[in-house]
Amino acid sequence: MTIKTSNRCMTAAAAKALLQEGLSCQADSDCTPQFQVGDLVRAKVMHPKTYTRLPRYVRGKVGTVMHDHGGYVFPDTVGERLSTKPQHVYSVRFSAQALWGEAAPASDALYLDLFDDHLEVP
Amino acid sequence: MNGPHDLGGMHGLGAIPIEENEPVFHSEWEAKVFAMSFATFSTFFPVDETRHAAEQIPASEYLSSSYYERWLAALELLLAKHDWLTTAEIEARMAQLRQTEE
Numbered sequence: 001m002t003i004k005t006s007n008r009c010m011t012a013a014a015a016k017a018l019l020q021e022g023l024s025c026q027a028d029s030d031c032t033p034q035f036q037v038g039d040l041v042r043a044k045v046m047h048p049k050t051y052t053r054l055p056r057y058v059r060g061k062v063g064t065v066m067h068d069h070g071g072y073v074f075p076d077t078v079g080e081r082l083s084t085k086p087q088h089v090y091s092v093r094f095s096a097q098a099l100w101g102e103a104a105p106a107s108d109a110l111y112l113d114l115f116d117d118h119l120e121v122p
Numbered sequence: 123m124n125g126p127h128d129l130g131g132m133h134g135l136g137a138i139p140i141e142e143n144e145p146v147f148h149s150e151w152e153a154k155v156f157a158m159s160f161a162t163f164s165t166f167f168p169v170d171e172t173r174h175a176a177e178q179i180p181a182s183e184y185l186s187s188s189y190y191e192r193w194l195a196a197l198e199l200l201l202a203k204h205d206w207l208t209t210a211e212i213e214a215r216m217a218q219l220r221q222t223e224e
Contacts, residue, residue: 003168010161023164049123051174056124057131079170100131 003081027071027086034088034116039065041092042122043114051079054118062122063094066111074115087116123174126181152190159197167200175199 010018035041043058053075067090074085096108129135147153163169175196176184184192201207 005164005166005168007166010163010165015161018160018163023169047124051123051170051177055130056128075170075173078168079174081168081171 002083003078025072025075027073027084029071029086031071031086031088033068035065035068035090035119037065037068037090040122041065041090041114041119043092043118044120048076050076052076052118054114055112057099058094058112058114061094061098063092063098063112065090066093067091069113072115074117076115076117085117089113089115090119092119123177125177126179126184127177147190155190155194155197159193162197162200166204166206172196172200175203 040062041064042062043054043060045060046052046054069089069091071086072089074083074087077083077085090113091111092114094110094112095106096104096110097106099110147156159172163172167175173196176192178199179187179192179195183195187195198207198209198212201212202209
């Protein structure tokens with residue numbers, strides 16, 4: 001376990017600020033994106049018993065990188081207190097038919113925010 | 123973790139009830155659970171650890187719990203995991219409060 005917390009009580013002022021501004025999960029340092037807007041990507045097939053933000057129904061499916069949100073800490077490792085493992089997050093477009101088959105409307109699509117570690121070259 | 127939280131594509135769960143003029147909290151205890159959990163966000167537990175804790179609620183319990191019941195279960199799990207409180211201490215306090223009410 002390498003991620004330590006302050007274990008100090010939150011002040012009322014800090015609580016108010018957190019409610020108003022939210023919590024930023026942006027990475028402090030620059031990290032190199034593994035993919036570019038327009039790239040085809042495949043969500044990795046994986047079944048970790050640990051924390052992951054990669055939904056089951058998208059694993060193994062191919063989508064398109066539509067937007068690069070920038071560098072963020074990686075929830076899958078932060079959730080285990082292992083490391084912040086900063087990496088890029090993308091909005092990835094999956095057609096509804098790629099996810100649910102040809103009975104799904106042809107023009108529907110789902111946009112998922114996924115991290116570098118969730119994706120591979122198809 | 124392939125837990126009960128990952129509902130995408132599942133059938134048979136029924137329609138999502140949409141309340142008109144839905145209140146922020148449905149009862150006072152929900153507000154208290156929110157406040158207690160919120161006070162630990164990032165100060166005691168990284169938020170992702172809190173989410174992961176909720177996913178570790180046994181599947182049958184998870185699916186039959188309300189939103190803030192899951193928050194409470196996650197908080198209790200993390201308090202015990204990081205040795206801030208034991209489950210026995212939580213149980214003892216609950217018993218004590220129950221007696222005060224009677």
